[in-house]
Every structure is written in C-alpha cells, then in structure tokens.
Amino acid sequence: MNPVIDVLASSDVDCLERLWKQLLVHHSRAAGHLTSLGAVRPPEDSWRLRRGQYLEWLQEPLTAVLVARDGDRLLGYAVVRVVDAPGSWKWGDQVGVLETLVVDDEARGAGVGQVLLGTARERLAELGIQVMKISVIAGNEGAVRFYQREGAVDFVKTLVMPVSE
Ligand SMILES: CC(C)(COP(=O)(O)OP(=O)(O)OC[C@H]1O[C@@H](n2cnc3c(N)ncnc32)[C@H](O)[C@@H]1OP(=O)(O)O)[C@@H](O)C(=O)NCCC(=O)NCCS
Numbered sequence: 001m002n003p004v005i006d007v008l009a010s011s012d013v014d015c016l017e018r019l020w021k022q023l024l025v026h027h028s029r030a031a032g033h034l035t036s037l038g039a040v041r042p043p044e045d046s047w048r049l050r051r052g053q054y055l056e057w058l059q060e061p062l063t064a065v066l067v068a069r070d071g072d073r074l075l076g077y078a079v080v081r082v083v084d085a086p087g088s089w090k091w092g093d094q095v096g097v098l099e100t101l102v103v104d105d106e107a108r109g110a111g112v113g114q115v116l117l118g119t120a121r122e123r124l125a126e127l128g129i130q131v132m133k134i135s136v137i138a139g140n141e142g143a144v145r146f147y148q149r150e151g152a153v154d155f156v157k158t159l160v161m162p163v164s165e
Contacts (some may be wrong), residue, residue: 001111013058065079146151
C-alpha cells in the first residue's frame, strides 16, 4: 500500500474518532487483566477525553497529528509531541513522544504503520530530537514486535496496583 501522509489541522480532529475507538477495542482485548482494577470506559467517553487531550496537545507548537490516507479513506494516524527530557541519559534537552499510532483494522499488516512511524521519526529528527518514547499497553505483543523491528528497545516497565484491598 502506498498511503499519502498529511499533517491534520486541529479543526479536523473529529475524523480520528473511528480509529481511536478501534484502538480502544484493541487495547481492551490485549489487556483484559486490567479490568480487575476497573472497567474500560465506554467508547464515547474515551473519545471525548482523548479528543480534549489532542486539542490541548495541539496548542503546543511541535505537536503533529499525521494521517495516512488512500484517497478519502483514513487508513491510520499517529500523534507525536515533543517534551522536556530531564533524566539520567544524555538524550538532549527534549525527546519525542509517540502518543498514538493506530492503523485501521482492515489496513493492518500492509506497511501503513511503518510509513507513519517513519514520518514521525523524520519529523523529530528534523527538529534535532534524538529519541522518541512509546508506551505500549501490556499484552499488545504485536505492537511491541512492530516497534522492535523498527529499532525500539525496552525502556520503562510501568506497573499499576490498587491502593486498598
Ligand atoms: C501496530 C500497528 C500500528 C502496525 O501498523 P501496520 O500498518 O499493521 O504495520 P506494518 O504493516 O508496517 O507492520 C505489520 C506488523 O505490525 C504488527 N502487528 C500488530 N498488530 C497487527 C495486526 N492486527 N495485523 C497485522 N500486523 C500487526 C505485526 O508485528 C506485523 O508484523 P508482521 O508483518 O511481521 O506480522 C497496527 O497493526 C495497529 O494499529 N495495531 C493496533 C493498534 C496498536 O496496537 N497500536 C499501537 C499502540 S502502542
């Protein structure tokens, strides 16, 4: 597949809703063990919150929503930001963060994710950024393989626990 990659205007953020909801389903299947801590939010609620976050992040000058299209069809999108990087490693003053990467269920496995990831990395490299952080929900092993194949390595392992019995 040969997708066209564009930068999405913040006024068009609502076109991401369908794929965000697909990602929510994917995450809830991959990380079923997390429901012992609380139910997954209803899709409408989850999108409302994520939409708000996207609009907030888009106020930052270096945030970009990259969309992959085949004609009018949205095949996938990536949201990438730049944040300060205090920490123990010399990774520069700022690092990139891949906040979302999702490819339409029906377009997966055809290289769209690779093109979106590559575009996000190129964009950061042009800004002089050296490293991009990615968080993957526990159980999403396909995505881990995908990122590792592109050169990602293990960084932080985040755990979550209830605070009362
Ligand atoms: C992970 C993802 C973005 C990769 O995009 P893609 O366009 O399918 O990626 P590519 O075609 O470039 O690479 C395919 C690889 O992705 C991985 N993959 C993960 N989930 C997959 C799926 N449902 N279907 C196909 N490949 C999948 C596989 O490792 C596959 O490698 P393989 O061809 O050796 O099996 C995409 O599969 C996706 O949206 N998955 C669901 C959402 C998700 O997990 N996003 C990442 C959140 S951190």
